[in-house]
Amino acid sequence: MRIAEPSSSALAERLAPYVLVAPAVLIIVALRLWPLALGVNFSFTGDGDLNGTPVGLGNYLELAADPLFRVSLRNVGLLVLLLPVAVAIPGLLATFIYLRVPGHRVYRSVYFFPAVLSPVIVGAIFNLMLGYDGPLNSLLGMVGAGPVDWLGDPGIAMFTVVGVHVWATFGMALVVFLAGFSTLDSSLLDAARVDGASLRQSIWHVIIPSLTRTIQFVFVTTMIGMLTSMFGLLFVMTSGGPEGATYLPEYYIWHQQGQLNRPALASAASTVLFVVMLVVGLLQITLLRRAGRQD
């Protein structure tokens, strides 16, 4: 039984949780939300001679009219479209490892290896590999195909960079998939095999349904990775080029702030990117919630 306490102590107990969360809340407010508000506020001011003076929606209108910013947003859309491929690759490879293809132990460690390399190193390696007079084009030349300007052709460069990004990061997703496989009920697969299911049928009807939650998780993390950590690769591999074809909002923001001395315009672009990420993030949370409800 609880003994009745004096009222001051009750008050203290009621306040305790607030006091305990106060440091976290203060840090988030002071170091996250307040700068965010400052940044949004800053995006409504001008640059250069107009520094500090309010210009209303001027920066946002300029962004809307800037073909480069539109390209960067379109590239975000492209990344979203390429997401299934980026998820399918580690998924398939993990399946093969799970099904114990010959040499699966070697593959398991080899596939993870690129994940420990920094984007700058990966970028530098592929710059050499994919150079116009690089080894890949020499190889193509040997089999009779013409050289491809992997990083110099505006129609190809973005796919090249995404491909390299997937190569560099799919190891992590592979590990998540393998973890998912370890929870898979192998008797189901055995039963399918006994019933004469082909490889494709067992993947489609047994493996994928059992791994729904893992797949959704990988979707979300891959998406975040693609949208937030491509800067290093872009910086090293294409500098946003050729013809601005590989710009992403992050790179655009960096370019306007650091190279063209337009911090307010960069703030406006950051705000737009923030809204895009907010929408994507909320969609992902909904997706995860729905996945959680199924169980």
Added chain:
Amino acid sequence: MQQRTLWSALMAVALTVAGCGSATRTESPSGQASQPQQKLLVWDWKSGEAAAATYIEQAKADFAKRHPDVTVEFVAQPFDQYYTLLGTAIQTGKGPDVMLFNGGGQIRDRADALLPLDSYVAQDKSRLAGWDAFSKDGKIYAAPVTLQGHPIYYNKALYERAGLDPAAPPKTWSEFVSGCAAVKKATGAACFALGNKEGFGIQFFLSGLGSGVLTPEEYDDWIAGKRDWNSPGVKRIFELWKDVGDKGLNNDGANSTAMFSDVFRVFETGKAAHIIGLMSDIGHWNDFKEFLPPDKIGVMPAPVVTDGAVPSLPYDGGIGYAVAKWTKAPELAADLVRSLTSTGALTAFYGKAGAIVSDTTVDVSQAGPAVAAITAQIETGKPALHVALSSKTLDVMGRLSQQLLSGSTTVDKALEQLAASDRKG
């Protein structure tokens, strides 16, 4: 219970204080009556390099002679982040007292954060060259350290193998192109080493060849800000850029070859006969000598494309030190800038880094024919065409130049966009 509340409150306060405390900066003491130790903070991207070490030492010693009680701290920032960091400093109005700048757009865009130096550097005006790149609206904002320009270097060894006279480089564009054909036939080397991945190639091309296309009047008008993007001369330069690409005179994959520093390797290793390079302090004769002996590197004036053009060496102040408006000791800071451009310091910079420095009294007679050819042209040289453009226009020009090479835009359309961007300034 009460005690728990108290403890958590204390924790909260402690955490907040610790969080904020580390961010506050102890103000440097201002030079008042008691005269405590004064300190000048310098930002640049050079002082960390081994080649610049003696230069910085000399400048520091020169400064210490006059101001023994002032400490000078050099902070070398990574160049690719330099202007980003500087932008943040300018935004907050706090940061270094003295800072390094590239001439041209980079400093002009930020001139309102800088102190005009005219009264401080009056004595150095005739000794140093390259002031224009650090001036805006008639005021000087930095003192030049090096001269940066775009000489056309050529590989004399390739010329010999093609049966051309390395001592008499082509004077006109048609001679130049036929010479290139001979080199290609004899050695397989391309005419130009071009790296346009970052879109810098067009800037070098415009400035390197511009004096062979525009008449002296057109050239001077361009520099003075009276730029007619529809004039036949300007159009010719961009047509030339496209032609050179279309006719295969560049190395393969120019749009994916980085200017820094893949393209310089292309030239050094004899895969191309010419390169429009730099004077200081990378991509220049001293850099090439790793593979090309100095006597095999030639420097030629721009080939004449249109009659009436008078080729001249395009150069400007390369890098220079400026003083921030917010500094508490403007005179001291300006004096440090003077030490950084003293003859002693600049001689050391030339000696160690091979930089063509702004000081015209430095003796360069030991450095070989390429340097002799460059320094001989400084007297008659003119500011480079691209340096007169804003960084925004240069950015647009970079992308358009890539489109011209790949064929996804036309010269007329490109010039239209450039004119629009240039008008906005």
